[in-house]
Amino acid sequence: MQRTPSPAPTKHHLLDTPAGRTHAVEQGSGPLVLLLHGFPETWHSWRHQLPALAAAGYRAVAIDVRGYGRSSRPAGSDHYRMTELVADAVAVVRALGESEAVVVGHDWGATIAAHCALPRPDVFRAVGMLGVPYAPPGGPRPSEVFAGMGGEEEFYVSYFQEPGRAEREIEPDVRGWLTGFYAALSADTMPGPDAPDPHFVTRAGGTLRERFPAGRRPAWLDDAQLDAYAQEFERTGLEGALNRYRAMDRDWEDLAGHAGEPIRRPALFVAGAEDASVGWLKDAIDAFPTTLPELRGNHLLDDCGHWVQQERPEETNEILTEWLAGLSG
Numbered sequence: 001m002q003r004t005p006s007p008a009p010t011k012h013h014l015l016d017t018p019a020g021r022t023h024a025v026e027q028g029s030g031p032l033v034l035l036l037h038g039f040p041e042t043w044h045s046w047r048h049q050l051p052a053l054a055a056a057g058y059r060a061v062a063i064d065v066r067g068y069g070r071s072s073r074p075a076g077s078d079h080y081r082m083t084e085l086v087a088d089a090v091a092v093v094r095a096l097g098e099s100e101a102v103v104v105g106h107d108w109g110a111t112i113a114a115h116c117a118l119p120r121p122d123v124f125r126a127v128g129m130l131g132v133p134y135a136p137p138g139g140p141r142p143s144e145v146f147a148g149m150g151g152e153e154e155f156y157v158s159y160f161q162e163p164g165r166a167e168r169e170i171e172p173d174v175r176g177w178l179t180g181f182y183a184a185l186s187a188d189t190m191p192g193p194d195a196p197d198p199h200f201v202t203r204a205g206g207t208l209r210e211r212f213p214a215g216r217r218p219a220w221l222d223d224a225q226l227d228a229y230a231q232e233f234e235r236t237g238l239e240g241a242l243n244r245y246r247a248m249d250r251d252w253e254d255l256a257g258h259a260g261e262p263i264r265r266p267a268l269f270v271a272g273a274e275d276a277s278v279g280w281l282k283d284a285i286d287a288f289p290t291t292l293p294e295l296r297g298n299h300l301l302d303d304c305g306h307w308v309q310q311e312r313p314e315e316t317n318e319i320l321t322e323w324l325a326g327l328s329g
Contacts, residue, residue: 007027007051007054007055008027008028008029008051008054008055009027010025010026010027010050011025011026011027012024012025012026013025013026013095013096014070015091015092015095015096016091016095017066017072017087017088017091017092017095018084018087018088018091019066019071019072019074019079019084019088020066020071020072020074021070021071021072022063022064022066022071022072022088022091022092022095023043023063023064023069023070023071024043024061024062024063024064024092024096025043025046025050025061025062025063026059026060026061026096027050027051027053027054027060028050028051028053028054028055028057028058028059028060029054029057029059030057030058030059031057031058031059031101031102031324032058032059032061032093032096032098032100032101032102033053033058033059033060033061033101033102033103033104033324034061034063034089034092034093034101034102034103034104035049035050035060035061035062035063035104035105035109036062036063036065036089036103036104036105036106036108036109036110036112036113037062037063037064037065037068037105037106037107037108037109038105038106038107038108038109038110038131038132039107039108039241039242039244039245040178040181040229040233040238040241041068041106041107041229042064042068042069042228042229042232043062043063043064043069044225044228044229045062045106045307045309045310046060046062046309048309048310048313048314048316048317049062049309049313049316049317049320050062052313052317052320052321053317053320053321053324056321056324056325058324059096059098061092061096063088063089063092065085065088065108065109065112065244066079066080066084066085066088066240067080067239067240067241067243067244068232068236068240068241069232069236073236073239073240074240076243077163077243077246077247077250078247078250079243080240080243080244080246080247081247081250081251081254082111082112082115082247082251082254082255083251083254083255085112085115085244086112086115086116086119086120089103089112089116089124090116090120090123093123099123100122100123100124100125101123101124101125102124102125102126102127102128102324102327103116103117103124103126103127103128104127104128104129104130104268104320105128105129105130106130106131106132106307106308106309107130107131107132107306108132108244109130110129110130110131110132110133110134111129111132111134113127113128113129114127114129114134114263115255117263117265117267118137118258118261118263119258121263121264121265124265125265125266125327126265126266126267126268126327127263127265127266127267127268128267128268128269128270128320128323129267129268129269129270130269130270130271130308130309130316131270131271131272131275131277131306131308132271132277132281133269133271133277133281133284133285133288134263134267134269134284134288134291134292135281135284135287135291136258136259136260136261136262136291137251137252137255137256137258137259137260137261138256138258138259138260139259141249141252142248142249142251142252143158143161143248143249146158146161150200150203152203153197153200153201153202153203153206154200154201154202154203154206155199155200156199156200156201156208157245157248159201159208160242160245160246161245161246161248163239163246166208166238166242167237167238167239167242169207169208169209170233170238171237171238174230174233174234174238175226175230175234176209177209178226178229178230178233179217179221179226180209180212180213180214181198181208181212182217182218182221182226182307183212183213183216183217183218183221184198184211184212184213185198185275185276185305185306185307186218186219186220186221186305186306186307186311187218187272187274187303187304187305187311188218188219188303188305188311189213189216189217189218190213190274190305191211191213195211196211197211197276198211198212199276218305218307218311220307220310220311221310225310262290262291262292262293263291263292263294264293264294265294266294266295266296266327267292267294267295267296268295268296268297268298268299268319268320268323269285269288269292269295269297269298269299270297270299270301270308270316270319271299271300271301271304271308272300272301272304272305272306272307272308272311272312273300273301273302273303273304274303274304274305275304275305275306275308276306277306278300285298296323296326296327297319297322297323299319301315301316
């Protein structure tokens with residue numbers, strides 16, 4: 001009788017990085033694939049991809065980005081600049097004894113992944129972006145752009161950029177807030193087109209939570225998954241995670257030397273067709289022939305929202321493994 005191979009064991013590491021320490025979760029052996037999560041998540045958002053990539057012959061490593069989970073949470077938003085996060089990623093690769101990696105990210109992780117491949121193509125030989133497309137550095141100052149987006153309402157990024165403000169909304173009920181936020185951006189539970197947009201808040205005292213779908217939970221979010229996130233954020237608070245938004249103007253200054261620069265490494269983009277980011281960032285997607293000249297896959301998944309690899313894990317795994325296999329061709 002032929003036995004099914006046992007899944008590769010999962011290993012947890014605390015690695016020395018510029019952040020202080022970075023928590024990494026590893027499965028499998030082979031070429032390194034580094035997985036970067038977004039807001040408000042942890043390494044756990046890659047739970048479906050770790051075993052799939054390991055089974056396909058890769059060393060899959062998902063980290064807690066600085067400010068999250070078991071990784072260090074340095075004080076002050078300057079420590080969450082893109083240059084610092086890229087340095088962490090390079091240090092993770094080195095600490096794992098590797099010289100190069102493919103980097104794949106979701107949400108903020110997609111932007112970090114892109115900016116890993118931009119200045120350090122010597123380390124990151126290919127880049128996959130889920131949910132958020134690459135837009136080269138440059139243009140107007142980010143805080144000014146976001147401040148002008150809402151009209152009579154305020155865009156969520158501006159809301160997050162004010163120190164302490166979102167923490168006061170979220171931290172008294174982390175579990176409830178996360179449930180609503182995940183539901184608001186999932187295809188099966190997001191508000192309808194006639195409902196108030198959950199990406200905006202009413203000025204003068206409004207909150208995001210008041211626009212979340214009440215009493216609804218997306219199919220991918222069972223109690224175990226919600227606990228995995230809520231327990232970490234209840235322990236750490238949200239300041240470290242939110243500091244990424246508060247460092248965007250510093251990124252604009254730091255990365256000015258890369259303004260308009262394309263990524264000249266093999267690339268992949270995957271997003272949910274129902275993700276609002278696809279509409280807001282349509283110009284960035286349309287510019288891929290110029291900004292991602294080595295793009296080898298551009299996928300919009302029907303009936304999928306923002307949480308791509310959790311809403312559609314099997315399809316995401318298939319896309320990733322096929323793309324990775326093609327990199328050696």
